[in-house]
Amino acid sequence: MSEILGTAAPADRAAVAPAASDADLLSGTAEAVREAGAALRGRFGDVVRHGTREELMRALAANDDAVLEVLRPRLSRLRPGAGWVEEELAGGALPSGEWWVVDPAEGNVNHLHGLPEWAVTATLVRENRPVLTVVHLPLDGGTYTALAGEGAQLDGRVLRVSGTSDLGLGIVATSQARPDEDEAVVRSIGSSITAMLQEALVVRTAVPATLHLANLAAGRIDAFWQFAGARADLLPGALLVTEAGGRVSDAQGRPWTPDSDSFLATTPGVHAQAVAALSR
Incomplete structure (x- = not known):
């Protein structure tokens, strides 16, 4: 945590x-x-x-x-x-x-x-x-x-996060933090979506981040990730997910803070699998 x-x-x-x-x-x-x-x-x-x-x-x-x-x-x-x-x-x-x-x-x-x-x-x-x-x-x-x-x-x-333990049976989601992201962030988003399409059951891509995280806290989806981001994008949903029993880290599985350059929230059962997919 x-x-x-x-x-x-x-x-x-x-x-x-x-x-x-x-x-x-x-x-x-x-x-x-x-x-x-x-x-x-x-x-x-x-x-x-x-x-x-x-x-x-x-x-x-x-x-x-x-x-x-x-x-x-x-x-x-x-x-x-x-x-x-x-x-x-x-x-x-x-x-x-x-x-x-x-x-x-x-x-x-x-x-x-x-x-x-x-x-x-x-x-x-x-x-x-x-x-x-x-x-x-x-x-x-x-x-x-x-x-x-x-x-x-x-x-x-x-609210409680889902008990899903197999990423291949999970619905996952991502979002873009800003419409004018720099090229490196855009490429990271694209490659991460490709990786998750190979691992998860369904991949959703839409804004805003907070609503994906609310769905995660409610047990409707199983993972959310984002590159870059702002405090107002991530803090509300991060607290919701944590208090609902989920895990929050950066995309490499390290502790997340608002200074981090990536964000990952998951059910406990798929966290390691999501980190592995995003670390390719």
């Missing part, structure tokens, strides 16, 4: 913040994210046409702004001393303290194209450990939550 996803010992956790306080904070965060999700749902409908990259970026920003107008003040009231990560595509370790890592429209490009795979996410990171996360799907109303050391849930139902 990676350092950033490591769970503090009970005494350490109590020293940082009482468990009940974090549980109450998770409840308040879920309420805030659902309210913000309603704003994004209200903007969903016809395909938003754009003829230039500048038009696309303005449309993406308009969705983000509509959500943040609702979400940011509510989260700031919940935890006034927590910092706020301004850039949702940023990666790497955070400074000391508490930080809100938010993706106001995870899968934003899908939203603009009238596709249903998008969400609103908020994760509280404390001393570079994700403490709690909320992933809300405004179209179907589902809300995934996880609290470090306390498990993961979907609308109150406890």
Whole structure:
């Protein structure tokens, strides 16, 4: 298990913040994210046409702004001393303290194209450990939550990863972190898909990463990997998967942190097989 996803010992956790306080904070965060999700749902409908990259970026920003107008003040009231990560595509370790890592429209490009795979996410990171996360799907109303050391849930139902132990019987998925990845990352993505097509039952490729990881935590798929990535892409799903009993590492099986150049989450039974496939 990676350092950033490591769970503090009970005494350490109590020293940082009482468990009940974090549980109450998770409840308040879920309420805030659902309210913000309603704003994004209200903007969903016809395909938003754009003829230039500048038009696309303005449309993406308009969705983000509509959500943040609702979400940011509510989260700031919940935890006034927590910092706020301004850039949702940023990666790497955070400074000391508490930080809100938010993706106001995870899968934003899908939203603009009238596709249903998008969400609103908020994760509280404390001393570079994700403490709690909320992933809300405004179209179907589902809300995934996880609290470090306390498990993961979907609308109150406890989540567990699948018991699959044969990658050849598993559904796996991958995603691209950005549309403008450099050539080396693009080639890694292509070769990894080829490798997994030879090993897994089914390979799914789509954005966003968080929804694949939610499916993994819920036992619907068996592995997810990605090259590069941002904190807002991976932290919510990483906590969901870990709290649902899954494994998180980099693609070579080493401990994962936001500084890692690859990410792998699996059921325990296929982790070694997935690492072997991706390490070819």
